[in-house]
Amino acid sequence: xxxxxxxxxxxxxxxxxxxxxxxxxxxxxxxxxxxxxxxxxxxxxxxxxxxxxxxxxxxxxxxxxxxxxxxxxxxxxxxxxxxxxxxxxxxxxxxxxxxxxxxxxxxxxxxxxxxxxxxxxxxxxxxxxxxxxxxxxxxxxxxxxxxxxxxxxxxxxxxxxxxxxxxxxxxxxxxxxxxxxxxxxxxxxxxxxxxxxxxxxxxxxxxxxxxxxxxxxxxxxxxxxxxxxxxxxxxxxxxxxxxxxx
Amino acid sequence: xxxxxxxxxxxxxxxxxxxxxxxxxxxxxxxxxxxxxxxxxxxxxxxxxxxxxxxxxxxxxxxxxxxxxxxxxxxxxxxxxxxxxxxxxxxxxxxxxxxxxxxxxxxxxxxxxxxxxxxxxxxxxxxxxxxxxxxxxxxxxxxxxxxxxxxxxxxxxxxxxxxxxxxxxxxxxxxxxxxxxxxxxxxxxxxxxxxxxxxxxxxxxxxxxxxxxxxxxxxxxxxxxxxxxxxxxxxxxxxxxxxxxxxxxxxxxxxxxxxxxxxxxxxxxxxxxxxxxxxxxxxxxxxxxxxxxxxxxxxxxxxxxxxxxxxxxxxxxxxxxxxxxxxxxxxxxxxxxxxxxxxxxxxxxxxxx
Numbered sequence: 001x002x003x004x005x006x007x008x009x010x011x012x013x014x015x016x017x018x019x020x021x022x023x024x025x026x027x028x029x030x031x032x033x034x035x036x037x038x039x040x041x042x043x044x045x046x047x048x049x050x051x052x053x054x055x056x057x058x059x060x061x062x063x064x065x066x067x068x069x070x071x072x073x074x075x076x077x078x079x080x081x082x083x084x085x086x087x088x089x090x091x092x093x094x095x096x097x098x099x100x101x102x103x104x105x106x107x108x109x110x111x112x113x114x115x116x117x118x119x120x121x122x123x124x125x126x127x128x129x130x131x132x133x134x135x136x137x138x139x140x141x142x143x144x145x146x147x148x149x150x151x152x153x154x155x156x157x158x159x160x161x162x163x164x165x166x167x168x169x170x171x172x173x174x175x176x177x178x179x180x181x182x183x184x185x186x187x188x189x190x191x192x193x194x195x196x197x198x199x200x201x202x203x204x205x206x207x208x209x210x211x212x213x214x215x216x217x218x219x220x221x222x223x224x225x226x227x228x229x230x231x232x233x234x235x236x237x238x239x240x241x242x243x244x245x246x
Numbered sequence: 247x248x249x250x251x252x253x254x255x256x257x258x259x260x261x262x263x264x265x266x267x268x269x270x271x272x273x274x275x276x277x278x279x280x281x282x283x284x285x286x287x288x289x290x291x292x293x294x295x296x297x298x299x300x301x302x303x304x305x306x307x308x309x310x311x312x313x314x315x316x317x318x319x320x321x322x323x324x325x326x327x328x329x330x331x332x333x334x335x336x337x338x339x340x341x342x343x344x345x346x347x348x349x350x351x352x353x354x355x356x357x358x359x360x361x362x363x364x365x366x367x368x369x370x371x372x373x374x375x376x377x378x379x380x381x382x383x384x385x386x387x388x389x390x391x392x393x394x395x396x397x398x399x400x401x402x403x404x405x406x407x408x409x410x411x412x413x414x415x416x417x418x419x420x421x422x423x424x425x426x427x428x429x430x431x432x433x434x435x436x437x438x439x440x441x442x443x444x445x446x447x448x449x450x451x452x453x454x455x456x457x458x459x460x461x462x463x464x465x466x467x468x469x470x471x472x473x474x475x476x477x478x479x480x481x482x483x484x485x486x487x488x489x490x491x492x493x494x495x496x497x498x499x500x501x502x503x504x505x506x507x508x509x510x511x512x513x514x515x516x517x518x519x520x521x522x523x524x525x526x527x528x529x530x531x532x533x534x535x536x537x538x539x540x541x542x543x544x545x546x547x548x549x550x551x552x553x554x555x556x557x558x559x560x561x562x563x564x565x566x567x568x569x570x571x572x573x574x575x576x577x578x579x580x581x582x583x584x585x586x587x588x589x590x591x592x593x594x595x596x597x598x599x
Contacts, residue, residue, distance in 0.1 A: 037281075038254055038423055069277045069361045070421055128284075155252040155425070157261060158288060189252050189425040245418055245582055246506040 020055050023182075023217045023234050024048065028147045029120050030113060032134065032178065035151035036159045036168045037067060037127020040186040044151050044220060045124035046076045047238035053083040058119040060109050063089040066100035066133050067126030075243040102133060110140045117144070128168060131176030138177050149217060150180040152208065154187040154201040162208050169212065182217040183209040184236075195221075195228035202232050253426050255393040255419040256281035259349055260289065262397035263321045265428055268347070269295035270313040270320035272306040274328060277361040278417035279351035282323040303328040307335030307348075314344040315455045317442030319401055323349035325417070326367050327358060329375075336410055337376025341457025343441075343472070345404035347397065348382070349413045351420040352553075354580030362580025363417030365502055368557035371414045372531045379469050381476055383411035384530040385485070386501040390424035395431040396528070402434040407479055408441075414530060416553065418503040418582065476532075485528035486537050490516070494523030496595050497541050499562050500551040501527050503582070508551050511588035520596045530558075535565040542566035547595050551588060552576045 033045040042065070049061040061080060063073040074089040081087060088109045092099050113121040125131050134141075141148075150169050152159055159165040173179055185205035189197055198221050209216040218236040221229050229235045253261065260282045263271070271286040283299060290297035300306035306322045313320040324332065329350045339346060352367050354360040371384045383403050385396040393415060400411035443453050459465040487505075490512060491497055500508045505526045515522045525541060527534050542548075547570055550559050556574040563572050575591040577583045 038252065038257075068421070069417070153252060155250065157251050157253060157257070158285075160251070189250055190423055192250070192425045242423075245422075245503070246510050246585060 020051055021218055021234050021236055023215070024051065024236065025055075027217075028145050029117060030141065030144055030146040031120065032123045032125060032141070032146055032148040033151060034125045034131055034148060034172045034176065034180070035127065036153070036156055036165070037130070038156055039127070039151040039153045039159065040188065040220065041127070041151045042071070042073045042124050043238060043241045044149075044184055044186055045122050046073055046080065046241035047220075047236070049080055049085050049120075049122050050083060050239075052120045052122075053080075053085050058116070059084070060086040060088065060113070060119055060121045062106055062109055062121065062123045063087070064102065064106065064123050064133050065126035065130060066090070066102065067128070067130035071242055073124045076241050107137070110137055114140070114144060125176070128171060129175050131172040131178075134176035134178055141178055146178075147182060148178055148180045149182050149184045150214070151184045151186050152205065154204055155189050155197070162204070162211055165208055166212060180212070180214055182215050183212065184217050184220065186220040188220070188222075193222060193225075195225050198225070198229060199231055249429070250425045250427050252423055253390055254281055254421060254423050255387075255390045255415060256351065256421070257285045258390045258394040258426050259323070259397045259413060259415075260285035262394035262428065263347065263401070264289055264293055264295070266319060266398045266401040268319040268321050268401065269293070270310075270318050271295070271297045272300050272309040272313070272320070272322050274300050274303050274306050274324065276325045276328045278353055278363070278420050279323050279325045279349065281420070282349060282351075303331035304335065307332040307339075310346050311335060311339055311342065311344060314339065314346045315342070315443045317439040317444050319405070321347045321349065323351065325351050325353045326355050326364070329367065329370065333370075333376045336382065337378050337380060338457050339410045340376065340380040340382065340472075341378065342455045343408040344410070344455065345408055346410050347400045347404055347413065348410055349397075349415065352414065352416045354578070360580045361417065363419075363503060363553060363582060364578065364580055365416055365504065365553040366557070366578065367414065368530065368552065368554060371412055372533070372561075375412070379473070381531055382409060383407070383479070383483070384414050385411065386414050386528060386530050387419060388502050388505045388526065390419070390422065391426050391430070392528075393419060394426050394428055398431055402436060403483060405436045405439070406434060407475055409475075414502070416503050417580075480532035483529060484532050484534045484537065486534040487524075487526040487528060488537075489524040489526065491523035491525060491541055491545070493521050494544070495546045495599055496520070496522040496549055496592060497545040497547075498522065498524045498549045498551055498588075498592075499527070499538065499558065500524060501530060501558075504551050504553055507583060507585050508588055510585035511592060514585065514589050515592045515596070518593070520592060522592050522596075533561050533565065538562065538565040539567065542569040546570060546599055548572045549591060549595060550574045550576075551583075553582065554578050
């Protein structure tokens with residue numbers, strides 16, 4: 001019986017997170033990913049979309065980034081589409097047009113979520129004031145319930161201390177007219193990240209979550225570090241989704 | 247601050263400027279460098295400095311002139327079209343012998359062009375940044391770490407030689423994130439700014455800063471003296487990197503983000519047994535002519551790689567005195583070549599050697 005299940009879902013075997021973290025499984029189906037720019041929101045959102053899809057969910061990923069000109073969720077459309085993830089990206093993402101417009105398909109995707117509430121709908125929001133893009137969709141969050149995950153990286157200079165990280169969280173909540181419900185610790189130094197760099201940030205992340213009165217939903221680490229972070233609970237192993245240019 | 251931090255290239259420039267004692271930032275937003283302004287707006291009030299969004303790039307460069315004349319370390323930044331607007335001010339800064347740092351995070355042109363990365367302002371930066379017989383220092387970083395370190399060095403060089411220094415980056419370097427250690431790099435001794443217009447307090451003769459010299463002989467003398475300084479800079483301040491050039495048949499000449507792409511291509515070519523290396527000019531002005539020229543006796547072929555239509559090719563031909571053939575490969579308009587595309591060029595050249 002057990003073997004049969006595995007052969008039926010070969011994709012699950014390949015991925016490091018065969019068993020999705022309970023904290024991620026328990027999230028509401030409408031998930032907003034926010035944070036200081038450069039915290040790693042897109043990496044987290046793309047990996048969460050992949051994880052949810054591989055666990056058999058219907059998934060929509062909305063690139064709501066009106067801040068970044070390049071390196072964005074739209075870079076991952078091809079891979080996610082093959083996993084069955086519906087991707088909604090701004091018309092001008094990764095083109096030469098510098099217009100922070102949001103297409104009507106975003107509203108369409110949120111309306112689809114209302115009709116189909118078991119569809120996991122993830123919004124990848126631009127950094128800092130990029131959260132202003134959320135304001136116009138407030139009705140959907142208010143009426144349907146949501147989780148807003150605030151992604152933090154202790155190695156980012158303006159969020160290296162708890163005060164700085166909290167200030168940006170409040171700015172985001174104010175611009176987006178929405179409140180955070182959980183914290184994601186994505187502290188990393190890019191390709192140079194060692195296991196110790198992540199474990200060193202655990203107590204900081206917990207203290208920050210406590211100060212904000214929010215749960216620490218998970219700690220992210222690159223899949224290459226699998227097995228090296230057993231001292232921390234709820235580690236979400238992710239694959240780098242940033243476009244590589246060299 | 248932790249020893250290493252993860253930053254966007256644009257942020258690294260801004261933080262390095264603040265750590266170098268820059269207290270005045272004047273700018274105007276333009277993609278892909280706007281994070282410099284945003285970072286300055288958040289950080290400058292905390293260090294007692296001033297971040298001001300001017301009404302245009304022209305205003306910003308003229309505000310720089312005022313701040314520099316007072317002896318303050320100051321920074322302005324923009325991207326390609328915005329730098330064109332600053333060009334008159336840059337020439338005036340040179341004419342006044344004023345130090346400052348100007349950042350160009352290049353995007354695709356000409357005209358309004360696009361917002362993707364380019365290196366299309368090489369000519370403008372190294373040969374024609376403003377009118378008149380003049381040069382500015384031009385430094386080309388190739389990593390976020392260098393965005394920080396070269397910004398710090400640019401402030402020192404600008405003060406030592408009393409002239410503007412430019413960080414010539416590109417959108418990819420501005421937007422990408424890498425770890426940075428701000429403690430790396432060397433600090434230079436900076437001469438006292440006895441020329442600054444910062445108040446005589448009735449104790450000295452007033453200083454005058456001016457680029458208007460009506461008498462042709464006087465103007466000629468000032469230009470000639472400035473060029474003596476340029477000779478000294480060319481002698482002392484050239485920076486470059488040689489990578490696997492010792493046994494190289496083919497030497498790629500590339501700077502900035504393109505050099506990173508080329509290094510990946512070189513590793514792949516070396517794995518196939520092709521002897522290829524990289525010469526990376528870090529100062530684009532002064533250009534490392536002698537050092538590149540020395541390779542012309544060993545290498546068989548030079549390949550220039552840039553995100554433009556071949557603006558550095560002539561400098562390579564001059565440096566190598568055309569002793570060996572010089573080829574070019576580049577993409578333009580905001581398109582970045584993949585390492586595989588560069589590898590294909592290397593293989594083509596290797597087959598013809």
